[in-house]
Structures are given as structure tokens and as C-alpha cells.
Amino acid sequence: MQDFWFYLLEGWHHIISIDALDHQLFIAALAALYLWADWKKVLVLVTAFTIGHSLTLALSVLDIVRFPDHWVEFAIPVTIVLTALSNIIKPRTPESKIQWNYILALVFGLIHGMGFANTIRFMLAKDQSLATGLIGFNIGLEIGQIVVVAALLCVSWVFVKKIKLAHRDWIMILSSAVLGISLKMALERIPF
Numbered sequence: 001m002q003d004f005w006f007y008l009l010e011g012w013h014h015i016i017s018i019d020a021l022d023h024q025l026f027i028a029a030l031a032a033l034y035l036w037a038d039w040k041k042v043l044v045l046v047t048a049f050t051i052g053h054s055l056t057l058a059l060s061v062l063d064i065v066r067f068p069d070h071w072v073e074f075a076i077p078v079t080i081v082l083t084a085l086s087n088i089i090k091p092r093t094p095e096s097k098i099q100w101n102y103i104l105a106l107v108f109g110l111i112h113g114m115g116f117a118n119t120i121r122f123m124l125a126k127d128q129s130l131a132t133g134l135i136g137f138n139i140g141l142e143i144g145q146i147v148v149v150a151a152l153l154c155v156s157w158v159f160v161k162k163i164k165l166a167h168r169d170w171i172m173i174l175s176s177a178v179l180g181i182s183l184k185m186a187l188e189r190i191p192f
Contacts, residue, residue: 022182028178034153086104088179
């Protein structure tokens, strides 16, 4: 049980820590389209991200899939750039756009999962249960994502409901900020 709690805290820190800016930005880009009333849709969205993240994390830890770190570190901010651009190009939230976001979250979660794979591979000792470590880590990650999403939805509520900023304008402001930061990250990580 001690291993489970250790990995749960690692998953929590993986999304909450200051070093997790890339994951926080991705969650912000995903959640930008939603308001507090849409919290169930956002939970499904971040769970889709966790599923993708978990899958490649497991495949990578099992040494079934492996990609060069420098390409993964570049691909992660590129996924954020693409998600933010998607919000800016079509800032409305029709149902088809929401379905597209679930697919983006799952597929881009696959890429993000590779970002932590090498670290967790070394953390899992031979005598520890791989399943316990991965389950604990992913539960911690999911809890952290829910906290980030709840904070973002509270901020969007303040801007849209209290300050009376148009929802479209909120999407554009948040997505543009995320785009600027993630584009800088991508340019700094170009692997060639």
C-alpha cells in the first residue's frame, strides 16, 4: 500500500508541480471551451487524456514503445499549440467540436504519456508491482487534473458570469495565452 501512495503522490506532483507547466497548459487549452455548467464534459475530457497518457506510459514502461526523449519533449508543446490553435480558429463549442476535443485529448494524451515514461521506468524497481505503480500514478494524475480543471472553471465563471466577458472572448484570451507560452516552449525544444 505504501508503493501505491508513493506513486499516487508522484502522479499528483506530475500535474500540480511548477515543472508540470506543459501538462497544465494542455489542460487549460482543453478546458478553455467550457464553463462551470459543463463540468461533466470536462471530466470526461480529462479522463480521455488520462487514458491516453496511461496507455503510452504503460507501454513505454514495459519497453514495448519507446521514442527519443528530445522528440517527445518537442511533441508535447506542439500538441498544446495545436489544441490552442483549434480553439482560436473555431472558438464556438458545437457538439462536433466537443467530440473532436475528446479525440484530441486521447491522442495527445498518448504523446504526453511518453514524457514521463523514462522517469517512472527507473522508479519502478523489479520487486515492485508495475500495476500498483501505474494505477497509483494515474489516479494521482487524474486527481491533479481535476483540481486544475476546477480552478480553471472557477476563473472562467468569474470572467464570464461576474465580469460579463463574452464566452468567445474568454476562449480567445485563454487560448492565446496558452498558445504564446507553448509556442515558445516548442521553439526552445526543436530537436534538430
